[in-house]
Amino acid sequence: MHHPTPETTLKDTFGYEAFRGNQKEIIDHLIEGGDALVLMPTGGGKSLCYQIPGLLRQGTAVVVSPLIALMQDQVEALRQNGVKAGSLNSALTQGSALQMERAMVQGELDLVYVAPERLMTPRFQDLLSQTHVSLFAIDEAHCVSQWGHDFRPEYMQLAILAERFPQVPRIALTATADPIVREEMAERLHLTQAKRFVSSFDRPNIRYRIVVKNNPKKQLQDFIEREHDEDSGIVYCLSRKKVESTAAWLSDRGYTALPYHAGLPQDVRAENQRRFITEDQVIIVATVAFGMGIDKPDVRFVAHLDLPKNLESYYQETGRAGRDGLPADAWMAYSLGDAVFLRQMLDSSDGNETFKRIQHQKLNAMLGFCEITGCRRQALLTYFGETLDTPCGNCDTCLEPIDTWEGTTEAQKALSCVYRTGQRFGAGHLINVLLGKITEKVEGCGHENVSTFGIGKDRSDSEWRSVYRQLVAAGLLSVEAQTGGFRLNERSMPVLKGQEQVLFRKDPTPARKGTKSAKRAHASRLMEEVCVAPGARALWDKLKTFRKETAKEAGIPPYLVFNDATLADLIEKMPTDDIEMLSVSGIGQQKLSSYGDEILAIIDEHLKDFI
Known part of the structure; x- marks a missing residue:
């Protein structure tokens, strides 16, 4: 009988011909007993990095995973491939749990999945001492970071494993690309000496697109109809109310669209999540609470109807599309209102000045990403400290290059109007003043008498809206936390004085509806390629x-x-x-x-x- 190798196991058990990226290197390192810290994007094949060593090393591999849904999914997938795997979690009956514990001690399991809370119990620690453990895998290891959005205090205690089982190799894995979080993981999990493996964070199969909102629900519907009529997808919204209304809107138009947010009864949430996972062609409309623990590989699109606060969130949420490596879309509708709202929210949030400053930098990067005229993928990867030498050819700015226009005069008019009207109004009122429109509010404030009244008649309402949006995004205008009105800041001055030139991006005009070619362009991108x-x-x-x-x-x-x-x-x-x-x-x-x-x-x- 030949001894199985990583290659034969990959082929016979999992059905794949070849390893991807640095999988093989990680697997060999772990089989030889080394510790590893693995940073690999979603869909990059993280789980094979510990599953194969778990099968090839003597004993049982213990995998720490934060969510029951995720565990059950992985265990079921392994069983489908003929692997002896199990999980210990609160969803099991006492009888099944005892059976699982017995199998573990008797060495009948190749892999056992467990939640961090259970791992730390005296009972489980006792079980571990009776079990021949081949390795510890800590999945979703970013949960140890207090800066992250998925912080789980129990993860902090996992350092104990290094002390109690110094001979057993440990591997920590995450798809979070943030350098601060990486350092925290290494430190808190006692893996500072572990070998680090960092994969490229590029997800080449995802096509990034951002459109300017004019009728977001309709724009979303057109996008789904044109390109994903029979696909599963996720739509993210900021508020629960918007989640409900968007799900209802899509349902009225014949889609199976289900809401998901923290305010729904637990059973409704669980049922909607179950349907999304087990049925085809289901769209889940959710607040960002949704997605941790969703391992569905065939999500063909992720749409954002509201702007995420930072590029980390955007990367993580859009990363739920196309885990199977097949074509997928990350589509977002974005507006001046989003930029204003997020700036306001940040300024009125709790948190010290340092925290606010970091959050502001992150928001600036997010807004800059929306307004960029170059390749989006290059910008996204640069943010995570990675360089992509040539434009990707698979994002909106690559596929339909963006024009820019010299708008210093327009910027001066827009800023001057903010100043002349007292630095307390939002875009709507300011644009009316620029266009010379007499409204109740304009008259009530006496703004038909200011010097900027009517000086912007040569441009349309939507063009001025675009100017204000880009000024706010670029930080050339500040937003008042309480009222959302605009005020000038130190960066406005050089523009007003003509010392600084301003280039605006020319917003693409929305595609006209009903043109045959647009309708037929995609039955679905997947169908087209497969x-x-x-x-x-x-x-x-x-x-x-x-x-x-x-x-x-x-x-x-x-x-x-x-x-x-x-x-x-x-x-x-x-x-x-x-x-x-x-x-x-x-x-x-x-x-x-x-x-x-x-x-x-x-x-x-x-x-x-x-x-």
Whole structure:
């Protein structure tokens, strides 16, 4: 009998031909007993980095994971691949938990998943001392950081593992790219000596796009209709009210759109999350509370109807799209109102000056990212300390280059109007003054008499709105925390005095509705790239139906049977026997024996129809 190697395990158990990025290096390091700190983006294949060493090292691998949904998902995926895996969490009955503990002590499990709270209990620590532990994997390790948004105090105690089990290798993994958080992880988990593996944070399959809001719900609907009519996606909104109204709006238009926020009853939330995970073509509309612990690989789009506070959040939320490596979209609608609201929120928040200053820098980077005229992916990666040498060719600014215009005079008029009207009004009123419109408010304030009244008639309302939006985004105008009105700051002065030139980006004009080409441009980007051969669409539908029925019978999400990348590979390779089946991405020995015959029959039938 040959000893299994990382390569044979990857092929036979998981069904993949080759390792990606630095997976192999990490796996070898861990098998040899080294500690590792792994920073790898979502969808980069983090879990294989500890699952394969867990299978190859003697004993049971203990995986610390913060959420039950995530654990159950991973355990079920491993079992589908024939791996002896289990989890210990509060969702188990006492009987099942005892059974699992027994299996652990008797060495019958390759991997056991556990929540940090349970890991720290005396009972579990006692279990550990009776178990032959092969390695500890700490997943979602950024939960140890107090600066992060997912802080879990129990993670702080995980340093104990280093003291109690000095011989057992430990690996901590995260998809958070923030350098501050990295240092905190190394320190708090006693992994300062561990070897660090940093992957590229680029997600080349995600197409980034940002549009200026004019009718956001309608813009969202058009985007989904045009490119993701039959796909699963996530829509993020800031407020619970907006979540509800957006979900209702999409539902009225024939989509399965479900709300998710902290104010909903627990059972409704759980049910909506279950439907999103197990059904096809479900759109979840959520506040940012949603997403931790969602391992769904076939989310084809993430849409933002409100601006995230910083690029870390944006990266993390958009990163929930396209985990399977297939084409996906990150789409966002953004407006002057967003910029004003976030600046106001920041200024009136609690927190010392240092904290506020850091948050302001982060918000500036986020706003700058929205207004950029160059490649978005280059800017995003630069923010995380990585360079991309050439523009990506897969973001809106690359696909439809943005023009700029010299707008120093317009900037001076806009700033001067803020000054002349007393530095306490928002864009709406200021634009009316610039356009020379007599409204109740203009008359009430006597602003038809100021020198800037009517000096902006040569530009439209939307052009002035764009000017104000870009001035606020660039920090050339400040926002009053209480009222949201604009006031000048030290950076406004050089512009007003003509010492500094201002370039504005020319907002793209929204595509006209109903043009045939726009409608037909994408049935779905995925379909377009996968189903090129004649009849491929028909086979795709048959395979999806098989996947759906099989999953339903087993009571698991469809993607645990096969993910979309496996379906796409089946269509491309059209295997006709077991050997060819094993060359398909994601099909190992266990899946071949579980589903091989039925898949081959479906393909055989299909070939008869099309030949």
